[in-house]
Amino acid sequence: MSFFIKEIGKVSLLFIFIFSIFPESFAQAHSSLVKTLPEGEEVLKESPQTIEVWFLDPVVLHSNTITLMGSSGNRVAFENAYIDPKDPTHIIGNVPDTLPADRYTANINVIALDGDILTETFSFKVLREEPKKPESLKLVKHSPVDGQILNGKPNKIDLWFTHSAELTAIGVFDRTQQSIKLKEPYKDPEDPAHIIVEFDEPLEDGTYQVTWYASSSEEELSNQLEIVDVFYFAVNEFTSIEDGSIGTMIQTSWFPDLDLKQFGYWFIFLGLSILFGSNFFIHLVSKEVKEYKRWKRISLGLIFMTTMGASFLIRQQRIEMADLPLLEFFSLQYIWIPVVQIVLLLLGFMVKKLEFLAFGIALLMGPFVMGHASYPRYGGFLTIMVNILHLVAASIWLGGLFALLTMAKRNEFGELLKKVGTSFSKWAFWSLLVIILTGFIMTIQYVPSFSFESFIKSQWGKAVIIKIGLTLLIVFIGFLQRNTLQKLAAALVNKFYRRGIIEILYGVFLLLFASILVVSTPSAAERGIYPLKSSYEQELKVDISPLKEGLNVLTLDFKKEIDMENVKINISMPPENDIEYDAFKIKEGTFKITGNILHGAGSLLMKVEAKEPNGDIRKYEYTIVVPGERMGKE
Structure with missing residues (x-):
């Protein structure tokens, strides 16, 4: 027990360190907007009939999804928005009445597939019918x-x-x-x-x-x-524009998105994983151990932890959606699923025959609303299945180890270890292999293209790297534990027990950084240039260096034996960022632009128009993913 208290003390010091690098902040939703109608800052000659927006991924709507405000602050009564039946990323809101001439601000508020709130704002004008004025200055x-x-x-x-x-x-x-x-x-x-x-x-x-x-x-x-x-x-010659100033480096927090919601995820992951994994151990690994008297008391404590985590999530979600009617709020799946999970845990606690099934269903419900697996661009259902495998394997390992160390009294631990140690070791070995394999698959799925710099600088990348480090430590401890089991002696039982406690503590922190991944944005670590059509790669090579926010050089190399006359490049990030450049012709087939051409982290659309000597126009479109933390998460 004294060893356990010492380890808890060490962990407390580590907690103090972790909290010192986390700021007090609330995460804001980041833009994943693709297009708006009207466009940002567009001037209309007559009132629009609809307000339309396109997001990168499907989203969930509510009664306050679109609100419209005039310049004087008067709110325009707006009908409920709906999703285009043919395109789940396209939201349409019908404008109920003709808008009088004014400047309007459209506020968009939707829910991402993992429950995060996404907000966007753009403005447009409706002109008055007035006598014709001189042409605006251009x-x-x-x-x-x-x-x-x-x-x-x-x-x-x-x-x-x-x-x-x-x-x-x-x-x-x-x-x-x-x-x-x-x-x-x-x-x-x-x-x-x-x-x-x-x-x-x-x-x-x-x-x-x-x-x-x-x-x-x-x-x-x-x-x-x-x-x-x-x-x-x-x-006389083209040169890249460089940053000639030497400024003071701004200190940023390692994990800026840490808030109450993230701790909610952590407590839910801990509670569900240990509950299901311990139950798996009791029913399938240690069948010959008939009694586990302390399990009821321990499981109740774990259910309380999970309930506290769910209440953190619901409370934070309610703060972000305070204007939503309570009935509509609780109809959202991100709210009712955690509630159902708690009900299942209580049912399993009260009805022993349903315990294993109820805990298992509660665990499997999580990936459908927690994390990024539900996003179609990350794989959708297939990625959810991989995520479930990852979570179940982690639960069997962590929960099983927890049950092994707590099932018997301290003086009876050696006897229990002799009975079930070898069997559990096999389950733990295969679970760790599944954890490593599925973790690798999900990392590649979430961030298909990146640089070391973009990965290490992102909150998501940092959490992945720390998870990898903790996993390697756990694998090393597991290797020592397997060797100890092969030559088990009385003197080694205590060593196995102490290592087991350390392994659990590493697992707790592993789930902490897993919860940080849930509130982080994978694409903040992504860096790449993706043609909208694969055929473009046969005609044009595009390179951006260093491909990060700020000063860059964009190079276009046309592969065909055609001397392009001139090239125009348009780079846009909805709703209002849209810039056009005339490229420098460096030599036959090679064009460049330089300067502050990537104004922010996120997904940008680049359109290229190349004019041939005979007047023909070739058009190309690319998505540019600029690494860096957005204003929040997906």
């Missing part, structure tokens, strides 16, 4: 043009607008993002829509970024918002 052309490699040293930048304009700010930055000295901008005396900006110093060879802000000089358009744009040109 940039007509500029020199140098976007994606142009100039021969020789330019001495100015020319900007032509639709009408007279004021340049409120302009900056030119070299390849190290250092600003270039400029003279005061001035208007062309013969054309007020033409603004000239001269350089105050000669330009070195390399790539330059130009960022400008302008407003209209026309009185009728004085209240028009400032317009802004960015373009790139190069002097």
Whole structure:
């Protein structure tokens, strides 16, 4: 007992360390939005009949899924949204009445397949019927043009607008993002829509970024918002834009998504795994042991732990969905399934004949609502089955070991070990093999493409690596335990017992990091470029370096013997991030762009339009997955 108390003390110190690296935070839902109608910041001439959104995965709706707010804060009465019968990722909400002219904000609130709340916001305008005004200020052309490699040293930048304009700010930055000295901008005396900006110093060879802000000089358009744009040109040669500043590294927490919900998952995993695994041990491994007097008391404590975990989940979910009617809230499967699990545990506790079956069903229900296995892009039903195998194997190992160490009194442990030790060792051996194999399959399924950096920097990757480390420690202890069983002697029984306690403690922490995986985003560790059609790979090679948020170089190499005339690249992340670039032509068949082209972590859509000398246009579409923690999880 003294050894057990010492180990608990060590574990308590480890808990203090773990809590010190976890911030007090509540996870926010992250964007997995693919498309919206109306589009973000779209200007409509008439009221839309529907509000439509597309998510990356199927989602669950509720009565407050779509709300619409006018600029004055007035809420538009909105009919319940519904899912497109032909596309479970497509949500449609009918606008009940004609919207008057105003700026509107659509708030989207849905539930992911694992119970997490996903929120999105985008805005659009409905125009008033007013007398026609002069054309809004727009940039007509500029020199140098976007994606142009100039021969020789330019001495100015020319900007032509639709009408007279004021340049409120302009900056030119070299390849190290250092600003270039400029003279005061001035208007062309013969054309007020033409603004000239001269350089105050000669330009070195390399790539330059130009960022400008302008407003209209026309009185009728004085209240028009400032317009802004960015373009790139190069002097004599293309160079990648680099970060020339040296800043202070920002300290971030290892596991930013830790909250009450994560601890709820941990307690549920612990309770269900030990309950089922111990019961498996009692009924199938140690059949000759007729009595297990302490099991009722221990199982009641484990049921209490599981109930506490379920209450944590429900409480956190209720905080996130406070506006949802209570009846509708409890109709969600992420709420009623934990409740059913507790009912099954209590039923098994009260009816001994149903104990094994009830505990088993409660355990198997978990993967359908906890974790990422239910997402179709991760494999759906097949991944759920792999997840179930993983969970059952972990339960047989951890719960069986727990039963072995607690079934008999301390002075009777040696006798019990002689009777069932070899049998349990075989079950534990095969369980660990299944745990390792299914864990590997799920990791590859969740993150098919990654770099070491993207994996180790993500919350999900860190939890996987710690799980692997703990599993290896458990395998090592298991190897020692099997050797001990082969030459079992009185002196070795105590050693087996102490190692068993340490192994259980490692298992408890293994489930802690398994629960962190549930609240983490696997795609935060993912890094890749995926063509929407496999045929693209035969014509075009795409590379982005270093493929992370911020400054990058995107290279397009056309494989066919066609000298493309020019290439336009559009990179977007709904609902409102949409940027177009004219690529630099480096040599025949090779085009590049550089700069801050990947503005955030997540899935981006890239469209490429390549024009051939004969005027034909070739189009390509890719999904770019940028590694990094989103604003929350899936």
